[in-house]
Structures are given as C-alpha cells and as structure tokens.
Amino acid sequence: MKKLISIIITFLVFTSSFSQNKFGNPEVNTIQIQKNFSEWSVYQAKNIMLSRDFTALDAASKEISKETFLDQLANGNFIPIRLKSEAGMYVYKLFKIQPKSDTSIKATINQIGFDALKNFEMEGKAFPKFSFKDLEGNLVSNESMKGKIIVIKCWYIHCTPCIREFPQVNKLTEEYKNRKDILFISLAEDSPEQLKTFLVRKPLSYAVIPDMKIYMNEALQLNSFPTHFILNKEGMIVKVLPNFESLEVALAKESKL
Template sequence: MQKFISLITLLFIFTISTAQNKFGNPEVDPTQIQKTYPEWAAYQNKKIMLSRDFIALDASSKEITKESFLDQLANGNFIPVRLKSEESVYVYKLFKILPKTDTSIKATINQIGFDAYKNYKMEGTAFPQFSFKDLDGNLVTNESMKGKIIVIKCWYIHCTPCIREFPQVNKLTEEYKDRKDIVFMSLAEDSAEQLKAFLARKPLSYSVIPDMKVYMNESLQLNSFPTHFILNKEGMIAKVLPNFESLEVALAKESKL
C-alpha cells in the first residue's frame, strides 16, 4: 500500500512538472537578469514586447489571460521573462522580483505594464471620431477611411525614439506601396510650419497631420511616444503598439486578414 501511494505521489509530481515545463525553460536566468538595472533594461528592450500576441504564464506556470498578465506587471512585484520556444511563438512568464533588486527595475516594469495594459484595453474599440487636414491640405475622416487598414504613428519633433524610427517606417510604406487598402498617416504635436521645416531635413513617408497635441492627449490619452495604431477596415482599433518592431509584426498579420 505504501509503495502504491508513493507511485501515485511521484506520478502526480511528474504530471505537474511536465505541465509547467511544456513551454520550455527561461531563456535567461531570472535571478541573474535582476542583478543590475542596465542588464535588465537591455534584456527588456530587446526581448519583451508586450503588445504582441503571446502565451501568458503566472509565477506558478499556470496559463492566464494577457489582461491578467499585464495587470500583474502594472500592479505587482514581477518581471516578465520569455521561455524557450519556437521563434514565432512567444511565451512570457512572471517571476518574482527579489528583495534586493534595484527598485528602478520594479518602477520601470510597473510603468511599462501600465502602458501595455492601457493599450491592450483600447484594442477592439472604435477609434475616436476625427476630421483631419494633412500638410498637403487633404481632408481625412473616419468616413473617408472606411474599408481601409489605417496605420497611424503618433509623434513629435523632439521625440528621439520617434525620429529614430523614420528609416524603418519609411521602408515599411515602401513594402506596402501596392496595397491600396492600407493607408499610412501620422499625428504630430507640432505646428505645420515647424513640421515642414523639420521634414525637409528628415522626410517621413506617412501623410502628416499637424497640431494634434490636444487630440492625442484628450481623445487618445497618450502619455508615451511613439505610439502606433493599426485600425481594421471597420474602423476599430486592432493594435496599439509602442515601437516599430511590434508594428511590423502586427501589420503583417492584419494585412493578411
């Protein structure tokens, strides 16, 4: 009887262990990555993209919703680490932040989690009503854009990460130039005069709409730049993204729908 109980116990432990490890081990040591803020920041910037589609696991390796995962990042005491998997499959797991970890790591993760959670909650909702005129005098409205995928970049002249993306987003518009059902436009905080002078030196292939600070602050409630939106053909927000890398992946997916 004793042997029978032991076998059941071992089988139970094996089953739990297998379930927890079916997604693979962490690609980095969760303890080591917390040693210094620069080490964590370098990993996070390169490997953690919370706007993409991913399988979410809590600290006990239980699969949870993306919403719950982001909520715990925003309000809890965790770092996200990617688990080893196929290149196209993303699995992120929560690991406890250790007591002696630099407090800057927790503060940064909470802010990133908050922004990602807010963006996630916007997905699936209607993009706020708009009627814009771009720098060339073209009128753009919700109605005129129906039936098209709209890619929107929100930025301003003195945003270094926003400007750093220009070569990449320009290349992206070139890749989709034959897709008449995809429109690229940008909302900028700056005045038309400032933008014309700036874009003469640093061209942007998107149509550019000036004086959008109030709209971005009040209607979109943005607090970080750049922010990219992908609207589907029904005018609904398909994705809200913080950088070009996430945008490229999401647009490739949306363009095939």
C-alpha cells in the same frame, strides 16, 4: 492501499511538474538578469514584446490571460522572461523581482506594464471619431478611411524616439506601396509651420496631420510617444504599439488577413 496512494501521489507530482515545464526553461538566468539595470534593459528591449500575441504564465507556471499578466507587471513585483520555445512561439512567464535588485527595474517594469495594459484595453474598440486635414490639405476622417487598413503614428518634433524610427517607418511604407488598401497617416502635436520646416530635414513618408496635441491627449489619452495604431477595415483598433519593431510584426500579420 498504501501502494495505491503512493502511485497516485507520484502521478500528481509528475503531472504538476510536466505542466510547469512543458513550455521550456527561461532563456536567461532569471536572477542574474536582475542584478544590473542596463543588462536587464537590453534584454527587455530585445526579447520581450508585450504588444504581440503570447502565452502568458504566472509565477507558478499557470496559464493566465494577457490582461492579468499585464496587470501583474503594472501593479506587482515581477519581471517577464521568455521561455525557450519553438521559433514563432512566444511564452512569457512572471518571475519575482529579487529583494536586492536595482529598484529602477521594478519602477520601469511597472510603467511598461501600465502602458502595455492601457494599450491592450483599447484594442477591439472603435477609433475615436475625427475629421482633420493633413499638411497637403487632404481631408482625413473615419469615413474616408473605411474599407482600408490604417497605420497611424503619433509623435511630436522633440520626441527623440519618434524621430529615430523615421528611416524604419519610411522603409515600411515603401514595402507596402503597392497595397492600395493600406494607408499610413501620422498625428503630430506641432503646428503646420513647425512641421513643414522640420520635415524638410527629416522627411516622413506618412501623411502628416498637424495640431493634434489636444486630440491625442483627450480622445486617445496618450502619455507615451511614439504610439502606433493599426485599424482594420471596419475602423476598429486591432493593435496599439509602442515602437517600430512591434508595429512591423503586427502589420505583417494584419496585412495577410
């Protein structure tokens, strides 16, 4: 009987261990990465894309929903670390923030988590109703965009990260120029006069709709720029994204559906 109990305990321990390790080990030292804000920030920017589809694990290596994972980042005391896995497979796990870690890390992660959770909760919903004219006088509305995949960039002139990605988003429009079912538009806070002067120096290949500050604040409730939206052909929000890198990945996926 004792031998049977011993076998059962051994089996349970092995099963638990396998369950926790089947996704691989962390790709970085989870303690070392927290010692320096700059080092962690570089890792976070290059390796963690919370807008993508990924397998989410809690601190005990248990699979959880993406929503729960993001909520823990927004309100808890965790950092996300990618586990070693096959190419094209993304597994993120929560690790406790160490007591002696730079306090800026926790504050930044909480904000990143809050923004990512807010974006995630918008996905699957209809894009708020609108009807506006771009700088060329063309009417852009929910109705005029039906049946097409819509890429929307939200920005303003004095947003440095927004402007920094102009060359990349311009290149993206060039890559999809033969896809008549994909439209690129942008919502800008600034006036038509300000935008026309600015865009002479910094061209943007998207259609630009001016005076969108109130709409972006009230209808979209944005508090972070740039923000990108991808809408499917039914006008539903597929993805809400914080930068070009995540936009490029998500559009490649949506354009193949």
